[in-house]
Amino acid sequence: HDRNNHFTRYGDRGMTLEHEINESNQYYLSKGMAVIHKKPTPIQIVKVDYPKRSAAMIKEAYFRKASTTDYNGVYDGYYIDFDAKETKNKTSFPLSNFHQHQIDHMKACVEQGGICFALIKFTLTNEIYVLESNDLFYYWDEQFKGGKKSISKPTIDKLGYKIDYSLNPIIPYLNAVRKIILKYKEI
Amino acid sequence: HDRNNHFTRYGDRGMTLEHEINESNQYYLSKGMAVIHKKPTPIQIVKVDYPKRSAAMIKEAYFRKASTTDYNGVYDGYYIDFDAKETKNKTSFPLSNFHQHQIDHMKACVEQGGICFALIKFTLTNEIYVLESNDLFYYWDEQFKGGKKSISKPTIDKLGYKIDYSLNPIIPYLNAVRKIILKYKEI
Numbered sequence: 001h002d003r004n005n006h007f008t009r010y011g012d013r014g015m016t017l018e019h020e021i022n023e024s025n026q027y028y029l030s031k032g033m034a035v036i037h038k039k040p041t042p043i044q045i046v047k048v049d050y051p052k053r054s055a056a057m058i059k060e061a062y063f064r065k066a067s068t069t070d071y072n073g074v075y076d077g078y079y080i081d082f083d084a085k086e087t088k089n090k091t092s093f094p095l096s097n098f099h100q101h102q103i104d105h106m107k108a109c110v111e112q113g114g115i116c117f118a119l120i121k122f123t124l125t126n127e128i129y130v131l132e133s134n135d136l137f138y139y140w141d142e143q144f145k146g147g148k149k150s151i152s153k154p155t156i157d158k159l160g161y162k163i164d165y166s167l168n169p170i171i172p173y174l175n176a177v178r179k180i181i182l183k184y185k186e187i
Numbered sequence: 188h189d190r191n192n193h194f195t196r197y198g199d200r201g202m203t204l205e206h207e208i209n210e211s212n213q214y215y216l217s218k219g220m221a222v223i224h225k226k227p228t229p230i231q232i233v234k235v236d237y238p239k240r241s242a243a244m245i246k247e248a249y250f251r252k253a254s255t256t257d258y259n260g261v262y263d264g265y266y267i268d269f270d271a272k273e274t275k276n277k278t279s280f281p282l283s284n285f286h287q288h289q290i291d292h293m294k295a296c297v298e299q300g301g302i303c304f305a306l307i308k309f310t311l312t313n314e315i316y317v318l319e320s321n322d323l324f325y326y327w328d329e330q331f332k333g334g335k336k337s338i339s340k341p342t343i344d345k346l347g348y349k350i351d352y353s354l355n356p357i358i359p360y361l362n363a364v365r366k367i368i369l370k371y372k373e374i
């Protein structure tokens with residue numbers, strides 16, 4: 001029985017990354033370890049029907065761009081805020097996966113003492129990394145000063161925290177959050 | 188020029204409480220004072236059309252009950268989480284304005300060191316109070332042990348923090364949050 005292989009396969013059982021994170025958050029919540037939720041998708045509602053004796057039905061609505069990140073909550077007294085991104089790239093993470101307003105949002109949260117990061121999944125190899133927002137900000141800002149439009153995988157491997165798929169939670173990303181918190185406590 | 192009266196009228200200019208809070212959050216964000224947002228309304232999407240050359244259109248969807256509270260974010264290193272409730276009652280706040288899962292959510296957040304509260308508006312008198320979650324929990328739990336199904340206005344006035352309508356932000360509720368944080372620092 002190849003334990004590593006067994007765990008690795010959790011990543012390609014057909015669960016989406018969002019589903020994997022939601023399951024992990026559910027585990028953390030059930031164990032009283034953290035309260036972190038995905039925000040609902042923002043929708044612009046145009047037309048609603050109110051039929052008698054049944055629930056209001058939305059007949060016309062459109063997806064809106066989220067102005068913040070997808071996940072936030074609280075862990076051990078810290079405000080946690082992150083976005084999850086998948087890439088099919090093998091060698092780098094394209095910065096175009098982020099939008100300026102998401103970066104602005106995370107910068108504002110960091111200013112207030114929040115812990116922010118990107119949870120990046122390389123889908124072809126099923127590898128997941130937590131990349132702290134300050135590292136993300138650096139490469140984000142550099143691209144406008146002639147820097148690359150992506151962060152190379154070796155850089156992510158060096159600066160980020162690799163998260164191995166696990167049984168419970170599926171993606172134990174709080175391990176990385178703990179290390180980030182410790183790092184700032186030491187400064 | 189009656190300054191107080193001028194300020195008081197902000198509350199009944201036709202803005203909803205949600206709009207007033209969103210404007211206040213926008214002010215706090217623009218001043219770098221806090222990052223607090225309303226979560227989007229959760230929607231269950233049933234049918235989506237993908238017309239060529241135009242945006243995806245949701246043709247059938249339903250409102251879902253929120254499993255958490257409406258607002259959260261970060262202020263001065265603290266995780267902030269609250270719900271806003273309006274009542275037309277003059278003498279008390281009916282606990283039926285809350286749902287068990289919202290209380291459970293706030294209890295879990297408090298366990299993690301978050302600052303949680305209810306922002307309660309008495310719409311007939313345009314009075315707003317911040318009631319700390321621990322006080323809310325007490326009366327919530329008491330109702331199942333033979334206690335009242337509501338919290339009297341004098342009790343809210345005694346335990347809560349009255350927030351006067353202001354110009355900028357319209358509802359300066361961080362003043363109450365600061366007092367709550369100080370209270371816990373002193374313990």
Ligand SMILES: [Mg+2]
Binds near residue numbers: 070083084085
């Ligand atoms: Mg995302």
Ligand SMILES: [Mg+2]
Binds near residue numbers: 257270272
């Ligand atoms: Mg509400």
